Structure formats: C-alpha cells, structure tokens
Amino acid sequence: MDPHSDELDDRPSFGQTTNQSVAMKTKGTVKRTFDKIKDAREKGDEDDDDNLSADKYIKIMPQQGVQNPLAMKMMMKMGFKEGSGLGKHSQGRREIVEASKQRGRRGLGHKVEGFEPADIEWDFEKEKIIMQEEVAWIPPSDGNIPSFEEMMSWKVIGEKKRTIDDETMFCNENILEHILLSKASVFDNLEGEEMRRARTKSNPYETIRGAFFLNRAAMKMANMDAMFDFMFTNPVDDHGVGGLQGDGDIFRPKNQEAFINFVLNNTDGKGVHFCMADGGFSVEGQENIQEILSKQLYLCQFLVALGITREGGHFVCKLFDLFTPFSVGLVYLMRLVFNQVCICKPVTSRPANSERYIVCKGLRPNKAPVLKYMDAINQDLCKLLTSVSTTDVNHIVPLQTLLDDEDFFTYIYNSNVKNLHEIRQSDVRKQCLERWQIPNEVRTAPIRQDPQSAFNDLVGESEQDILKHVPLELDRSNLDQIDSVYDYMCVVSGDSERTFMISCGKSVVFFWDRKVRKWKKPEQMRVDLPTKTLLEVEFVTELRGEGKGQRKVTTVHVMDALFLCGKDIRSRHFRERLDQLQKFVKAVHKETRSDLVRLVMPDVFKLEEAALIFDRLEMKLVKGSGSQPRLCFHSQTGNFYHPSGISFVKTVKDPWTMALSKKQQKKYWFNKRQPNSATFECHHDSIATFRDCKLTALRWTWSPGVRVHEDQNHHGDIHLSKEDFITFVQNKLK
Template sequence: MDGSYPFLKDAKMGYREGEGLGKFGQGRKEIVEASMQRGRRGLGLKIKGFDGDLDVDWHEESEPSAYEQVEWFPECSLEIPPVAELRQWMVIDQRKMEIENETNFCDQELLSNVLKCKSVFDELEGEEMRRARTRSNPYETIRGVFFLNRAAMKMANMDHVFDSMFTNPRDSSGKPLVRDKDTELLYFADVCAGPGGFSEYVLWRKRWHAKGFGMTLKGPNDFKMEDFFAASSELFEPYYGEGGVDGDGDITRPENISEFRRFVLENTDWKGVHFLMADGGFSVEGQENLQEILSKQLLLCQILVGLSVTRTGGHFVCKTFDLFTPFSVGLIYLLYMCFERVSLFKPVTSRPANSERYVVCRGLRSGTEPVRDHLFTVNLKLNLLRNSEQDVSCVVPLDTIKSDTAFYKHMQLSNESHATAQVKALAKIHAFIRNPWLIPDKARIAPSPTDAKSKFYELIQGSDMETFSYKATLLSPENIEKISHVLDYRCMVAGGQQTFLLGMGKCQIYLWDGVIPMRWKKLESFKTELPRDTLLLVEIIQELKGEGKAQRRISSVHILDALILNGTDIREQHFNQRIQMAEKFVKAVSKRSRSDMNPIRVKEVYRLEEMERIFVRLEMKITKGSSGMPRLSYTGRDDRHFLPTGLHIIKTVNDPWTMCCSRNSKRKYFHNTQSKESTYELPPDSITPFHVCYFERLFWAWEDGVRVHDSQTRHNAEKLSKEDVLNFIQVHYQP
C-alpha cells in the first residue's frame, strides 16, 4: 500500500498536490530523474551536443579489416616546371582562420558534418574521450605491444599493407633498392617523430642492417632512445640541424633543414636515404577544426626535408590531417609530380575518429630540385609572415589543380570517403580484432640485466670454450711452408693485443683476452656504444694523428673478425663475408656527429699475394714518447697511423680445399686435394667458419731484428724479414 500510494504518507508531512515540499510550498514539483552523471562532471552538468543523439547511422559500417585496399592517385605525366615558374605559383593573401567554406575538394554537407561531429566530441573530458576512443577503434587495445608507443604499430601496419615498401624498398621494376644486402645498409630518416616509434619498428625489423638519422624538436617530445626496448638505438643517430647534437631540431628553421640535409647526404655517400618517415603533430586542443591550418607549415617542412634527403627512387611517408584547403592540396599535388606513385592512406591502427591520414609516396623521380627550391622559398616567406595579417594561401594555383582532372577527382573522392568514414567513426563502437602484421604477441619489457660472462655463454650457445683460448702460431722460417697455398690467406696489420669484445647495449662494453679462467673487464675510459648481443674479435689501438707536438692520440677499436652482430650469429659465414658484414655494422653504429666518441673501425684486409701494398704504407715517424727517435708507423685509409706490431695471417679456405689460379683462363678456382675435384663456384664446405680461422691463424711478429722497412738496419738472419716473406710468396704464387 505504501508503494502504491506514496502521497498518503507524504500528506502527513505537509504535502499538497501541485505544490513543492516546504513550509511555504517552495521546492521542486517535478519527479527527480535518474542520474545521468558521467565521469567526474559536476552533478547536473550537461555537455552541449550530448543531450541528443548524433544523426548518424554507423551500424551499416563494416568492421575495419587488416586486409586494406591501397588507392593510388593516377600517375602524373606532367613535367616539373622550372623553379622560376614554380615561384609564381605562390599566392599571398589575408590570413584565414576558418575552414567551414573550404568546399573546393569536399562536399559542403560532408564538411559540415565532420566539423559538427568533431565539435561535439571536443566537449568530452579526457577519461570519457579515452573510453570512447577505445570503443570506436578495434585496434586501440593493441597499443604499442612491445614498442615504446602506438606509432610503431602504425608503421608496422603501413609496411605490411604496402608490401614491405619501407623495410624492403624496391624500385618501380621490383628490384631492391638495397642491391647488396651483405655490404649495403638500408638508410632511413625519421623527422618530427619523437619519441621514435617509427624508427624502433624499422630497427626491430632490420636490426643492424639499417642506419637511421633523426631530427625532431628538442624538449619533452625528443627521441627517447633509452626506451628502445625492441631494437638497438645505437643504430640511430639524432641530429638536430644547425648545432648538430646541440641544435634545437625545429624543422621550420631553414638553417636546420639545410644542415640536416648536408649531414645525411655526407653520411650516405651523397646519395640520400632509401626512405624518410615524418609523423609531425602538436596539440591543437580546443581548435581541432583548425588543425589543418595550424599545422600547414609543419606539413610543408616535412615534405621539404623528404625531397631534400631522399635518394632518387626512394620513398616517403608523412602524416597529414584534413586536406580541404588549396594550400594543403597543393602540397599533395607537388608530391604527385615528384614521385612515381602517391596514395592517401588511413591505416586501421590510426584512430578512426581523427583526421589523421598518411601520404605515402613511392619512387622519387629525378629532377625534383625545382620543387625543393620552391618549397624552401615558401618556408622562408611563412617565417617572415608568421606574426602578420598575411599568409601564403597557395603553393599551386587552384586552377592548375582543377585543370588536372584525374588528380582533382581522385583528391575529392579521397576526401569525401575519408570524411564519411570519420563521421561514422565518431558514433560507433566495434570489437577488437587480431593483429596481422607479424608482430609477436608479447609484452613490452625492459631488457633484463645480466653479467658479461652469462651473456657470453648465452650468445655462443654451448660452443667449445677451447676455441676461444687458442693462441696464434708464430710465423717463422721453420713453418713458413704453411702459407704455400698463397691464395688461401688474407692478412691484416696488427697494432695491439687481440681481445674479445662483448657489447651489451649502449656503453656496456666488456673485454676478455681469451685466457682461461674467463675474466671480463669493463671497457673503461672509452666512450663508444654498441648494440646488445654483439661479440667481436678486436684490437684496442692507440691511433695517432699528425706529428710532433701537434700530434693527437686517440684510443680506437679495430675489428679483426665478427662473431655475433646485434644477435645475428655470423660465425659460419665466409671470412670475407664476415668482414663485409662488420663494415656494414660499423657504418650503422658510427655516429659522425659525436666527435667525443672513440671510433670503431674494421681492419683493412689484404690478400697475401698483395702483401707488398702493406709495406708501401709503412714509414718512420716521430711520435710522442719516442724521445725524438722515429718509429715504424702504418698509415690506414683514414689517414690515421699507429705503431704496427706484426701481421695477422688468416686462412680462409677450409681443408681439403685450396684455391688455385688457372694458367689458361687466368681465373681463380677451388681444388679439392683429396677428391681432385675442381670448380669455379665456391664449395660450401670450403668456407672456413670463425673457429677454424681462429685456430689456424698465424702471426708474423715484427719484433726486434725483423726488418720490414728499408731504414731499419738491424736484421736477425734467424727471423723472417720482408724480403724473405715476399720472395716466398713470389715463388708460390705465379698466376
């Protein structure tokens, strides 16, 4: 009865129908509604635009699929105009801070819907927006997997969809841009992309076979290389434009663009990178509908850097936002002229409710310098007009864009399909679906700390420890016959004690001289970096530059052989290939911008029959600490010299094979001394793995009494001199 007739109870408290509770009938007359409070909003607060449903039917939208279609712009058949004509394309007008009437490249109704929906969702508080975002994007919950952020997953997504266009770039005919994978590095650049998720993905995929250069704005969003858990940051070199490592990284400064271009070209044999990634953006909170206008210079400068450092045939990917204004579309049009193919692509890992898209460009054409110069001039003008009422409104005339019907129609269709999907995405919730980009399903964790001895055993995986304690055989008149098969051997100039070097990431580098019991020592007073899981055979050399009082001395690592490079075990490869891979590895880890770091080099390798070339590079020089007496010095290819102690002689052909030279064809071939088989092709069982090279190595010590330079007068007849060894080689090598 009380539940059916509450007014009977309330009447006893003075309730009268039509009046509010209270002594004088004041107070609320209406029924109190159920609470609609959300998150941490104040009670009763209504967010404008959320009191009614969005008039958008998203149910018909199919779930995002990992099997995404790529839509390319039609190929451009136009020639790039000369720079003088391009500069006339730039239009300066009154600064415009509205987007509502930009309908040249999008239907008016669609544009209005996009702006309306974005405005509604701008009112959500942070926690509510995050929850809505998670519900609207099935890929949101994969986050960054074991990478440092979600950007890495977007790069993995695009690399997958575009057929490994970035981690295995090819030209228009399908040939790899990196022609020799054993000796050539994959060079890439990453701009406006701190903390570095794009680069972490590429380096995870390619390991030490890639070298990256980066420029981003210094500050809280700088590259976080210490957080590269999935890849080795030692293979990535930040450079911030003017000032190098001490620069500010502001990509809108012309000085930074020019200096970054010089640095990248100088370190890629003046060819440029195979591809450039750009992921620039900044907070536009409260002005989301103006994001395209506010970030126009950032987009222009990323494209400018892309055209400045990408090699001919290389690729480019850059984040864009809305593309409704003639300025933005003009930039896309210039890319359309500069590259063989261009696509505007929204990866499924990109939140469907935002404006983000990527312009993906394949195959930079030759002769694009006029466009680069044009954009450089536009950037100068944007800087001049930054605080004025004027602005650059066009980089390509609107009529020029519209007259290219194929481009114009594709641009409009792309904008409208993107706008339609974006509007629906702002209202829909979908389920999470599986990850298809070959990324292992494991958590992101920091590498676990370990000691050098344990890491060494982990890397060599049960190999015979005696291998590492072998001592080199000293070359003498009694055993010189060992090198009678001259073509089987290589040699390198020694300058210090051999030691194994173990890289455990960054400056965590340890040395072991091969003597049992094993004692690994930290490489102290030495500033260099190596990726983790790296094992090398090296010498620590005191290099000298100049003579007399001006002479400088610097400690450096000289690699004699490589066993494991950043986790890649190469011990079973041919010695020549190991040296080539070590050269490539050194190019990847060297940081030319860091003059404070000790250098790492690979020893120059000579064929035994070419030994005379070594003696040409020996000379007597006065060195610090020599009391004014000249000392024997060897000058390397980098113009630095060191005091040689002898010659490492390495056997590179495995028994019972030996290498010979045909008298008729003048070609080298392999001969099996047991089976008598001969072949011009390299027999797999003739390859000497590391442990064989190390066991059978010889050392010709240039000690007192060994004459290797004409100025040396002391000669011990019981020891091998230069003439003895060269005469022996000449007798046994007669091509």
C-alpha cells in the same frame, strides 16, 4: 502548470527524455549536433555517395516496457491505469522512470549533445576486422619535372586565412562539415576518462598500444612498415644535430642546411635509405585550422627529407587534413620526385582523429628543382607567417594543374571522403603483431645480464673455445700452411691483442681478458653499443698530425662480428659480415658525442694484393718516442697507428679451395675431395663461418728483427721478412 496538462515536466530528474537540438556557433563555424545530422539523413539531404552513414551497422532496439507481472500487480492495487499518471487526479508521469544515464561527475540531468541515443546496437556481423591493409598508390607522374623558374610562377600569395570551412575543392562539403563538428563540439564535452574508456571499447586495435616500444608512434611505424613490405627496415643498396642556431628549429633555412650537410657528410654524400618525419605541435582551441597552422611544418619536413634521402630511398611523414590547395600542392610536388606516393591511415592510428601518413617510395635522381622551389617557398613563409603580416602563400601549384591531372585529383578527393568505420573490439592484438613481425611483449626495464651469461645465451656452450683460441704464428718454416692465396684475406693489426667485446645494453659493454679469463669493463673509455652485440675487436691508439700538433685518438678497430643487435651473422661469408659491419659502424657513430670511443673498420686486403700493405708503411717521429722513428701504417681515414703484424683470415672452408682459371682469368671454387666439382659460383659449403675463420686464422707478428720496411734493421735469417713474404705470394700466383 495545470496538473492535468499533457505538457511534460522539463525538470532534469523528472522530464521525459528528449533529443533536443541546439545550434552553437563557435569561432565562425556552425556546428550541427547529432540530431540535426540524423534528421538530415532521414530527409535525404546527405549524399549517399559519400558513404557517411553508418546506419547499415546499427540495429534500432525497441523500447522495453514493464515486463514484471508482480510489479504490475502492485501498481494496479495503487490505482494505476495504463495511460494515466499515479497521482490522485491521474496526474504525473505516464512513462516508467528510465535507468540513469548519468556520466561521470556532471550535474544531474546534464546531457552531452551527440551522445544521447542509447537505443541502438552495433551489428558486428556486417563488419570485418582488417588484418591485411591494402595500399593504394597515387598514379605516378610522367617523370617530367618543371624547371625552378616555372614552378616559381605557380606560387600565389594572397590574404592570410584562418578558417577552413570553405576548403571543399578536394573534399565533399558535408564530410568537411562533419569533420569540423566532431573536432570542435562533440568530443570536447566528454571528460578525459570517459573519452579514454569509450576509445578503448570502440577501437579493436586499441589494446595493441605500443607493445614493447616506447610509445604508440613507434607501433604505427611498425604497422606501416608491414603494410609496405618492410621497406622501412630492410633498405636495399642501389647497384641529431641542433643546427647552426642550436635550437633544432626545422623552419630556419640555416638549420636545414646544417642538418642536410651533417647527414650527407656522415653517409659519404649519398644520404639515408629511409627518412621519417613526425613533427607536430599543440593546436588546442584551433583544431579546425590545424592544417593551415601546420603548412610550414609540412613543407619543411618534405624539404629536409628531399635533402637527406638518397636516390632510391623512401620517406614517410605524418600529416593531418589535406583540404587546402597548399597541402595538396605539396603532395603533388612529392609525386614528381618519387616513383610512388601513397596517402594511408594504418589501423593503429585511431579512427577518431585526422592523422594520416604520406609514404613516398623510390626517390628519383632529378630532385634539385623541387628542392630549390621548396626552399624558396619556405623563405617566403618565414617572412609572411608573422603576427603583423596579412598575406600568405596560398597556392604553390596552380589549381588548374591539380584539376587537370585527373588521376591525382581523384585520388586526393577519394582519400578525403573515405569512410573509416570504427569496428568492434576483439582480440586482434596477437594476429596484428604477428603480421607486423613485432614480438608480443610489453615494454619492460632492460634486463642487465652479466657478460658471461649474455655470451652463453648468444653463442651457446659449443663455441666457448673461441675465447681461448690463439692464431698460429707464421714464419719461414710454416709458410706452406697457406695453400692457396685466393683463400685468404688479411688486415694490419694494431699494437694491442685482439679480443671480444659484448654489449649488455648501451654503455654496459665488456671485453674479454684472455690472461685472467674474465670479462672486464674498458677503463678510461666509454663505448655505446646496442644490446646483444658481439664483436671481435682491437683497441688501437691512432695518431694524426705531425710534430707538436700530433694528436692521439683511442679507437676500437672492429675486425669481425658474430652478432649485431641480436642478429646472428656467424654463418655469413666473411665479406658479407664485413659489409654488414660497415653499415653497423656507421649507424652507431655519433659525431656530436666526443666522449664516446669511435668504432673503426680497418682496411682489409686480399692476400694476392698484400704488397699494397707495405706501400702504406712509413717510419715516422711519434710523440713520446724521442728521436727514434717508429714504424707506422697509414689508414684510409688519414690517421696512422703502430702496426704489430698481419692477421690472415681464411674465408674458404676445407676441403674447398679457390684458384684462378688460366683460360678465363676468373676465380673458381672446387672441392679437393671431389673431382669435377669446380664452379664459378660460390658454393654454400665453401663458406667459412666465423668459427671456421677463427680456428684457421694465421698471424705474422712483426717482432723486433722482422724487416718490413727498408729503413729497418734485419737481424738474422730466422725471421720472415717482407721480401720473403712477397716472393712467396708471387710464386703462388704463378
């Protein structure tokens, strides 16, 4: 090479830095580098309406020359002339040696396409950090769901696709090309550690991570829960199973049916309030067609969700791209059966990936045709998605139907072209967690407290007396303790003493032994409860069956609750505590864990209807009792157990009481110390807290000689009998 030539040395260590454009073709997709995209923008080839460019956030920094006068003076002494090289014949570099841009452990001079420019600075003043995310719902459908037969005519089976470059019906072509480029070329050339560092610095929400949750996926759910006004964690009532194959494969129709039946059987046939699906699998090397590879996963998650979600319930599912007619058709079908549907990307989901979520609110009652149609589609996919098949289900809703629905099409199109700018790193963790109602704590190993300390932390020092209190025994002499029968509710007790149970985390559960005044672990039984749960319970042996086929089952009858998962419900009305307790017992029940002792809600009666209790009493032959029949109480579950008496709970706090209006035949509350205080609405001051209920509780013990069944013997007149009790209640009702 001529030393006087203007041609530059292109060796890595000495050549002038240039932005070289290299076009690579991989897996049938042409990928443009950063420079080609930049050139296209300068020429005006990019569609301004797409909002692709981030130029408004970038300041181009001028190249800085040598500013140090001492260095310039030294160079002048060595013969340096501006515009000439430093060689004997003015050859060599004419520009200063720029600072090293070496990244990681790459070879010297290696360049990563798309990451060369360094003369830019992000303009933070033009950005804003989003704290309150806006939700844009898909315009609702008219509510008319086509018949199953009509939907079956929508299905189009065609040639199997393994490219996504041409799926531009629901997305701008330039945006799709950018997405495929970023997925398959630019970021693949970065080392893992470099990628993590860049991600941490560029994403202002990165330091939120998972807080105290197990992973970031849980934090995304908390983020979206706050976005949608906490509809995931505050379900409102409407006025893990592996499947038959044992593999948990959601694609198998028999597994789907088994799981749906399992959920419905454990929710009284109603289904769950909220369903979340977060399925995924590795698509390494096939990132561009992730949507095509995931089509059956999308479908099966939607299908199972429709099967297990109750009317009025909600559903959220993780998706990726939504470019193909198949995926868009699935969203269209979900829009038919839910009141509101939204496609969203929470700020906790990294901007650089294609992850987003579909949120469906308020399931409609007429879901059957869509559910049946999805099942039929899945049956086809199970046959077609094999290595030997060359066909596939490409459309499940006619393309013209999707295009004719202007509101729907516009929403999907806009959701695919929305520009998600990465914004500056700032301290947003605290504000976001406060808005999402997530404690600003890191995940740590659970602290295992001793039960007494845990009890003290929950109830405090002022209520320690509830551990020692014994209910007043009811007999003939003190029946007048019951002033109004409308103030009381009652429950049949088992043959063990009522006690307290506290959880310090999962199976670390203790019960209070009143005799030795200590907390003890239950022997020969395993109970799993969420931490910071405090219950009033009885250990009851229930029986099922007759004769030699009779079986005993150890259960825990949950009589009342003070704390559920750390939530204090002591001040709630007794009926409200029972309602929450009922949901809690259902939630912690694990049908497939036969090693766990089952929690049971006993039947609770109003005192004015106490006669119903005696209708459920029966003298039965019980295993281990010889030929002598024993008194048994039949519960609504079909089991029976040996009763030891009736416990009475006063649900109205003194000086308030309840009575029945003769004129309106309605119950009302009134304060015995204040005239004209009668009200048909439950006054807040009349609600008995857990402590009030505990300290005013009564118990009628069915000791030997107490006759509550016609086949029992009655010894003397000192014991309160069934006839005495019923007569007393009837007189009070007059």
